[in-house]
Amino acid sequence: MYHAIVKRIATKNFTRVNEKDYDALLKDCAPDVYHSFGGKHALGGERHDREALRRWFERLGRLSPTLRLTVRDVWVKGGPRNTTIIIRWTATQDMPDGSPYNNHGVHIVRMKWGRIVSIDANEDSQLVAEGLRIIAAHGVTEALAEPIVS
Secondary structure, rough: OOHHHHHHHHHHHHHHOOOOHHHHHHOEEEEEEEEEEEEOOOOOOEOOOOHHHHHHHHHHHOOOHHHHHHEEEEEEEEEEEEEEEEEEEEEEEOOOOEEEEEEEEEEEEEEEEEEEEEEEEEHHHHHHHHHHHHHHOOHHHHOOOOOOOO
16 A cells, blocks of 8 residues: 555655656655756756755756656565665657657655655766757757856
C-alpha cells in the first residue's frame, strides 16, 4: 500500500512540473533538499536547499515553457523512514527554431517520512545544453546563464 501511494505522489510531482505548480512540489521537500542536474549549462549543477531549488524550477519554467514530462515507470524501495523512488520519464518541448526536442531520463528521489530529501536527475545533458543554445540564439539570454547553485 505504501509503495502505491509513493508512486502516485511521484507521478503527481511530474504533473506539477508540467503545470508549473512548483510551490506544491516544493512544500513536499525538506528545507535542505539536495538537487542535482547533470551538465555544465544554465540548468546544470547542484542545489542544497529549497530556495535554490525554487529558483531552478522558476528558471526551468522560463526556459522551457512547453516542456512536457511523461512518466513511463516508477519503482519504489524501502519504507517511510528511508524511501528510494526511481522514475523513468520522457520529455518533449517546442523549440523556437521548430526542431524537435525529445529527451529521456531517470530521476532517483529519496524521501524520509514523506519529505523529499534528494533529487538526482539523470538525462542526456548534452541534448539539454544543445537545446539551451537554440533557445539563447532566439533571444533568451538566460539560457546561457551560470547554473543556480547553493
